[in-house]
Amino acid sequence: MAIFSHFKKSKFEQASNPQAYEEILKEFKHFMDDAEDMFHSATSATGEDLLKIKSQFRQRVRSAKERVGNASNSIIKQAYKTADLTNDYVHQKPWTAIGTGVALSLLAGYLLSTKRDTQ
Template sequence: MMEKIPTQTGARDQLMNDLKSVIADAEVWLRSGTSLTGEDLKAAKEKFERTLVGAKDDLMRYQEAVVEKTREAAKVTDEYVHENPWRSIAIGASVGLLLGVAISRR
């Protein structure tokens, strides 16, 4: 089972670091690709593939963390609406009115 990253910020930072690493490895590989042969080429390719797989894994973990946070927010919102239906209607109507006024002034 995948290890869950505790915060979205931490996951985003790790993902950005991995993507920067993938880009750096790709640049090195492209620049030296014509001069690499045999084992050097194989090692460079393997390193690039490992970095790419790591970035994909981090992206999946980040996506899972975002989905989980969204589910939690939806659950809390649903509970609030069920516990406070009239207040929720008033809030929704107020937001709708404000948006309508803002749009009509353009």
């Protein structure tokens, strides 16, 4: 991305954190595996065992919510960092940002107009 070449690479690496996305996906997979196991256990359980399984499931849901919440907070922080970097760039080079916006608008307009012509 030539537009952002004046930023230090480490700033952008700090602003994006693919580990947080992977953590959310990993937690979701583990949660679904646990939920499936508990569901199979619950189908044959009665009385005390069923109450125990329900309690375990509630605890697992709470744990999953907390872990996903922590990872999503990390993603939100990185989104703010990225927005700050973009804001800095626009303030440092406003005409480049305006030119990029105009060029993208013209391209979008052209593509939309040719799509209508072919219909």
